[in-house]
Amino acid sequence: MISVRDRADARCVWAYHLMGHEARACSVVVGLGSHDLGVADVAVGLYRRGMAPLILFTGATSPTTRERMPRGEAVHYRERALELGVPGSVVLVEPRARNTGDNIRFSRAVLEEAGVDVSSVLLVSKPYEERRAYATASMWWPGVDIVCASAPMTFEEYVTSIGDERLVVDMLVGALQRLLVYPDQGFMTRQVVPDEVTAAYERLCRSGFTSRLVA
Structure with a gap:
């Protein structure tokens, strides 16, 4: 949990x-x-x-x-x-x-x-x-x-489909990190990330949801 x-x-x-x-x-x-x-x-x-x-x-x-x-x-x-x-x-x-x-x-x-x-x-x-x-x-x-x-699913529905809430959160965090760092590497265009999303991401990282982060 x-x-x-x-x-x-x-x-x-x-x-x-x-x-x-x-x-x-x-x-x-x-x-x-x-x-x-x-x-x-x-x-x-x-x-x-x-x-x-x-x-x-x-x-x-x-x-x-x-x-x-x-x-x-x-x-x-x-x-x-x-x-x-x-x-x-x-x-x-x-x-x-x-x-x-x-x-x-x-x-x-x-x-x-x-x-x-x-x-x-x-x-x-x-x-x-x-x-x-x-x-x-x-x-x-x-x-x-x-x-x-994509499939029209809520966060909760997707967690149920995967069966592992921690893994899903790890994947969400990893996907956001790539949006933050990959534009500087020329892999994608830069997206505007609202402050509340950045703050949520940083709190999740501090909570240990880091298994999908890139070095």
């Missing part, structure tokens, strides 16, 4: 990570690989709503997905989409990306090679990765409208 204060701070950080975009028709749905097959489900839902004529899944494997998705995140996402009835002809795979920057750069290259004219992207990620995905895509895919989407 975590404290009431820590849980309130986690909700604050969770809300900041959500971009609050309204889904609209785009050139393509791009699903960012992770441990969460729910990303594939959201991408399929957007396709079925007519939000894009094409889906691209991107992602290799990571230490957290190697056992669960041995054929690679993007491949497993595609298999999930096919299970849900999406025609294979509209699902592309980018199987090499190992970080968010790779996801964007490699997806862009695959679509260019396929001759797909992209003016807008529905970018699907885990809920707490929306803002990081947006900031990264804004850096590596300039001139393209980016609309972020």
